[in-house]
Amino acid sequence: MAITPKDAFDAARDIAAHAVEKASDIVEDAGDIIRGDIAGGASAIVQDSIDIATHAVERTKEVFTAKDDADDAEDA
Numbered sequence: 001m002a003i004t005p006k007d008a009f010d011a012a013r014d015i016a017a018h019a020v021e022k023a024s025d026i027v028e029d030a031g032d033i034i035r036g037d038i039a040g041g042a043s044a045i046v047q048d049s050i051d052i053a054t055h056a057v058e059r060t061k062e063v064f065t066a067k068d069d070a071d072d073a074e075d076a
Helices: 005-034 038-065 069-075
Strands: none
16 A cells, blocks of 8 residues: 555654653653652653654554555455
8 A cells, every 4th residue: 555645644643743742741750850759750751752752653654554455355
């Protein structure tokens, strides 16, 4: 299946929306660091950063490896 501009745009929008949500979490985690929970805040920031990257890779992989229904019918 060929990559369509709509699929690429939808994936980019989804990746950006997820990154913004996680960035909000990172700001909250920075607040934890300021309040004295350095280990907890730093750990949460690292986890949120990993979540952003993982989601971006998985979503991009979906766009590049997706099969359409005709391909699925041939495989059966």
